[in-house]
Amino acid sequence: MPDKKKRKLVLHTREELEDHLRTLANTPYTGERFPGACCYSPVRESLYKFVCPHCGMETDLLYPSEYVFDETQEVVKKLQKAGYDAYLYCTEFCPRCRSVSENTKREAEMQFVIRFSDSENYHVARSNILQDYLCVLEFLLGNEVMSGSFGETVPLNERVDVLVKMLGLTNVEAQQKIRNR
Numbered sequence: 001m002p003d004k005k006k007r008k009l010v011l012h013t014r015e016e017l018e019d020h021l022r023t024l025a026n027t028p029y030t031g032e033r034f035p036g037a038c039c040y041s042p043v044r045e046s047l048y049k050f051v052c053p054h055c056g057m058e059t060d061l062l063y064p065s066e067y068v069f070d071e072t073q074e075v076v077k078k079l080q081k082a083g084y085d086a087y088l089y090c091t092e093f094c095p096r097c098r099s100v101s102e103n104t105k106r107e108a109e110m111q112f113v114i115r116f117s118d119s120e121n122y123h124v125a126r127s128n129i130l131q132d133y134l135c136v137l138e139f140l141l142g143n144e145v146m147s148g149s150f151g152e153t154v155p156l157n158e159r160v161d162v163l164v165k166m167l168g169l170t171n172v173e174a175q176q177k178i179r180n181r
């Protein structure tokens with residue numbers, strides 16, 4: 001018998017999530033929409049010391065901002081807390097860790113990895129966009145809307161492409177095309 005207490009079980013299987021995303025993609029959002037704030041104070045950009053979480057080396061970085069790094073890490077921690085087998089890797093921003101990787105000409109990006117059962121390989125997605133991670137979080141927590149960059153309501157069915165990219169879900173868009181014909 002598998003030991004179910006060994007680690008928190010993943011909340012949903014890949015099939016369940018694909019089903020859910022397909023339904024979401026094909027259901028017009030009819031709930032309320034908060035338009036968001038029209039004014040906001042821009043975050044002042046400045047260099048900061050990025051400390052590589054893997055080897056500890058310090059590097060001066062401007063982009064993504066320290067805020068985006070921290071917030072993205074928080075989002076992934078929330079996913080782990082909810083029971084998802086997900087991780088965030090930031091090795092590409094570290095000159096020491098990056099020198100051992102193959103493709104050094106590409107822009108450095110955070111790598112998000114996730115899988116929905118112990119028997120499947122991890123899906124790897126690359127993104128420095130905090131909104132991509134927030135979208136994943138809301139979807140995996142079973143919500144149908146997320147808060148946009150300005151606090152506006154964004155129905156997740158307008159972010160199906162992001163969810164497909166970040167989670168490696170398939171059989172979603174095909175269904176959408178059939179429906180729209």
Ligand SMILES: [Zn+2]
Pocket residue numbers: 052053054055056057091094095096097098
């Ligand atoms: Zn490093």
